Amino acid sequence: MNITHPIVVIGGGPAGLMAAEQLLNAGFAVDLYDAMPSVGRKFLLAGIGGLNITHSEAFPAFCSRYAPRETQMTPLLTQFGADALREWCANLGVETFVGTSGRVFPREMKAAPLLRAWLTRLKHTGLRIHPRHRWQGWSKNGQLQFDTPSGAIKVAYTAVILALGGGSWKKLGSDGAWMPLLNARGVETAPLLPSNCGFLCAWSEHLRSRFAGAPLKSVALHFTDERGQHTSRKGEMIITAQGVEGSLIYAFSARLRDTLMAHGSATFYLDLLPDHSQEALLTLLATRPAHKTLGHFLKSRLKLDGVKAALLFETLDAAQRNDPQRVAAALKAVPITLTATTALDEAISTAGGVAFTAMDENLMLNALPGVFCAGEMLDWEAPTGGYLLTGCFASGYHAGRGVIRWLNELTKSPTTAAPTQTQTPPAIPLPRL
Numbered sequence: 001m002n003i004t005h006p007i008v009v010i011g012g013g014p015a016g017l018m019a020a021e022q023l024l025n026a027g028f029a030v031d032l033y034d035a036m037p038s039v040g041r042k043f044l045l046a047g048i049g050g051l052n053i054t055h056s057e058a059f060p061a062f063c064s065r066y067a068p069r070e071t072q073m074t075p076l077l078t079q080f081g082a083d084a085l086r087e088w089c090a091n092l093g094v095e096t097f098v099g100t101s102g103r104v105f106p107r108e109m110k111a112a113p114l115l116r117a118w119l120t121r122l123k124h125t126g127l128r129i130h131p132r133h134r135w136q137g138w139s140k141n142g143q144l145q146f147d148t149p150s151g152a153i154k155v156a157y158t159a160v161i162l163a164l165g166g167g168s169w170k171k172l173g174s175d176g177a178w179m180p181l182l183n184a185r186g187v188e189t190a191p192l193l194p195s196n197c198g199f200l201c202a203w204s205e206h207l208r209s210r211f212a213g214a215p216l217k218s219v220a221l222h223f224t225d226e227r228g229q230h231t232s233r234k235g236e237m238i239i240t241a242q243g244v245e246g247s248l249i250y251a252f253s254a255r256l257r258d259t260l261m262a263h264g265s266a267t268f269y270l271d272l273l274p275d276h277s278q279e280a281l282l283t284l285l286a287t288r289p290a291h292k293t294l295g296h297f298l299k300s301r302l303k304l305d306g307v308k309a310a311l312l313f314e315t316l317d318a319a320q321r322n323d324p325q326r327v328a329a330a331l332k333a334v335p336i337t338l339t340a341t342t343a344l345d346e347a348i349s350t351a352g353g354v355a356f357t358a359m360d361e362n363l364m365l366n367a368l369p370g371v372f373c374a375g376e377m378l379d380w381e382a383p384t385g386g387y388l389l390t391g392c393f394a395s396g397y398h399a400g401r402g403v404i405r406w407l408n409e410l411t412k413s414p415t416t417a418a419p420t421q422t423q424t425p426p427a428i429p430l431p432r433l
Contacts, residue, residue, distance in 0.1 A: 082104065189353060
């Protein structure tokens, strides 16, 4: 095998940068191309409100967050999971801490210091970054094609890692434009779908005009999906003018989306007072004086007002509000029916992408030897809470190491050549893993 061309990484998010780092550390020349004026733009956006980089929960539970791709993601997380990610941060001089929810944050809470330190190290190691280079597939002779401010160019490569992101937040570079390019080469993909997204529902004009943007704190969501699996979780969410969003909704978004796609709608139930049993509420409601309205009684005795009261009164008509049993039941299970997801581009992340069956154990495409994939463009999804970023870092690490393993295997097969147009002797010794 002959190596004269660099290894190319396309995409400057966490997955692409992590893949590049593995190759640089192994002594390879790496060129990274990105469509945007600078790298890591979506990563920086994720850190605006406090960079939740990973989660501290036990490894089996951590891996379960990647269902239904837990089987495929666990080997990647075994190599580079939450503990390894925190150690990597520490080696960059970025201290992390575990918050009260178990989420892990940098001490400074921002993404910018970490990204700056990382890029400084990568450039010192030899990474060459080419911004404003939008990938357009392959030329007839197998070179990579890019549109640049100076015009179209072609680039030869020894191996290429695609880390092009999903299909949300197009303005930050993740537009899913790579899908038809890979499909045309026979690569199996699943349609991109919104994940960690909001949902639409038919609020009344009163609730929409008075409470759009209002947070719902200390509530519990109960949902039974189309497979009959029932799940409950306590957390926070937000009422929007069109529907619902927020961390509690994102935790259920995959199952809500799948149920909605299967049946045209999805209904979950909201417990407005999860710290009170229905029996205790019924006992309390029975003491309401006849002269006191239900709204005033709930506000004075249970501090229930605002958006919670509005949701309750949307559920009950005038007659039902005088029935303690109906009120107690409604407080524990306000039905909210969803009719659609918000737009794909508005989602925090996307599901779908390159199928794991389209790749080997190194994340190399079966249809395109020498082409590897990493990050959100793979067909997996995970809730917010540090799992998304950890999955991107882990897949980038695995793809970078996968390129090294693949090249090492090629050195054992002298009749097999890497996809390069040169026949000169190797310029770079191959490391052994």
